Amino acid sequence: MNTESKEVLSERAKELLVMYLEKAPTLKPKERAQIPAMEMPVQEPEERIHNLDEVALGYTMEEARVEALRCLQCVKRQCVDHCPIKIDIPRFIGQIASGEFQIAADIIKESSLLPAVCGRVCPQEVQCQSECTVGKAIKNMDKAVAIGRLERFVADWERMQGHVSIPEVKPETGKKVAVVGSGPAGLVVAADCRREGHHVTIFEALHKPGGVLRYGIPEFRLPNDIIDREVEVLAKMGVEFRMNYVVGRTRKLTDLIEKDGYDAVFVGTGAGLPLFMGIEGENLVGVFSANEYLTRANLMHAYEREKADTPIYPSKKVAVLGGGNVAMDSSRMAKRLGAEKVYVVYRRTETEMPARKEEVAHAKEEGIEFHFLQNAKRILGDENGKVKAIECLRYELGEPDSSGRRRPVEIPNSEFIMEVDTVIVAIGNGSNPLISQTTPDMKVTKRGNIVVDETQQTSMKRIFAGGDIVLGAATVILAMGEGRRAAAAINKMLAEESVKEM
């Protein structure tokens, strides 16, 4: 994607900033929209496939300010309307343009406690940036104001200052809120409820907090250190973390209320049940769910081979089945772990791929080979039960299906063999069954998703739910939006009860 080195980009931004700062007060919207969009500096592909460091390096101060100057400060704030957690986007961008980075950081924190995460992993191109006036004016939505990059810049800038401001917490109310799962939805609920002065405990099944942010999204897109810092802010606000605690098993969900005295519970256990294709050979040695592959690499640090006890399969030729962001993450991780050839096998074409454009472009730069209009029919094993190849079928696109995407139709007798030693299945996740299995009164859909009303309340009193366990596999920011709504409902319920008690 990028043709220029970070040094060149940075020098150019310095010159542009001097030029436009002078003119800024008198710039007409049309002229403002003509300020060149700032590219994101990245690690060179040849270099980055040998390390786990972040691919996108982040804007310099000058790059951020030039990009911020592009914002027209529209009266009709389409970007805010399209942000699931309603960050005051024009206001924080305005402060970046003026060089007031701390103020910008504080504005974001009014709505989001995870700006460094969201700035990196939100699909801004289909949310805030999708209706950006600048993008429309120059008829290139790829050059909309880079809201996500600016958000990340502010969060990173604040962290680099060594001082992260801690949001204010109201006086203790004596009420207790339990949050089940420390993924994006749970973290938002914890923050919002804690701010109101309630005691908040987060229960996490794994040994580190963050949920999918930790086990799923790789270090090269979202460094663990960032999650640690954002979690630290919550801890400093007084949120209690209990790791290695499986609600449903260590304690029943209802016991949290009946025995442990929690006044409200939020269930944000995510979509942690990997789907497989149901084809022959899927249990051969060398077939992994993307969840397992990424969990080994991310949460369990398997990429640090010298230090980590958790092994990862020594792959040379890898086929990744699927076309979403998880497929991109898996393929790029396999490359970094030393695979010589990595193929992404997807039944439709690039246009229908659900992965973010930017991730697909990065994967291509890294030498990942895309096989469109193909799909695995069965996985073939050797005499030791290890993967030796997949048999694929070719497809063509037919009529659009219910999702509006053109349906892939298999071409008869088009079978061919692709030699691989590893298959990573990245076709999505079902809902984690633990809570529903152990909480028979909880109303769930056929697919196991928890049923909630418009305030995220479940069929059970005092129990709320949100994120992927409600939505099915979705995005980090949508989960956060649900968390925000649930927290508001919990806070309202607890406030009303406090009034009654008085």
Add this chain to the structure above:
Amino acid sequence: MNKILFKQQLSKDVFLMRIEAPLIAEERQAGQFIILQTDDDYGERIPLTIADASTEEGSITIIFQVVGKTTLALSLMKEGDELPALVGPLGKPTHIAQYGTVVCVGGGIGVAPLHPIAQALKKAGNKMIIIVGARNKELIILENKMKALADEFILCTDDGTAGRKALVTEPLKEICQREEKPGMVIAIGPPVMMKFCSLTTKPFNIPTQVSLNTIMVDGTGMCGGCRVNVGHEVKFVCVDGPEFDGHQVDFDNMMARLNSYKEIERKSHECFLNKIADAKMKEVVS
């Protein structure tokens, strides 16, 4: 935290530990397991069955065999040390019912997870036939505890150093041939033993439960590393198991999957052994 309250070496490579875990002690049922780590940054998550629990002490008992780096590291921990991560109880509990006569077959370290199940089955009023097997006398564990639960007790070793010189499948077959057929067989031990126990009981149509200990990462259904073929279905040992109908389990596939990382694990174990040896040498020299 999870303090090691008591540690005992049961045989050359087998250790028993009582670990502080009050919530797990309260909730656990026969057949369930825990996952622990000896280091919560770079350590591996390993599943171990809960062998016993005490709600008074707020502790659980685990019995493990040193087979790799993590179990070796665990065996080197002392009373008073704390485990950085311990989570459970995981898996579905054993279905305890009145079957009439139950045969419990335990092989090697598998006797440890079998004990709480046998206890529960005894309590439910079953007539208990217990077969305990091991490669040799040194590797027999919990003999007396199992004997205490048994209406009929059979001990066998592969080399004849204790009890009958036989594989557990021999007495199992004889029992199946009896006029009064057992209503249930529970077999827990090495995969190959469970496979042959299941093959032994199949012609007699005696329901046979096995408890699988596959590779796992999270233990909550998230990774799918533990999946096994059971009949025509794919099951996750961590959330659908660990117990399954032995007549339906594809043991050959399960054993192949267990060996996925054999070479890496062997190297890691050796590397750790060398480190320990180095450290000991340094101690001696200084």
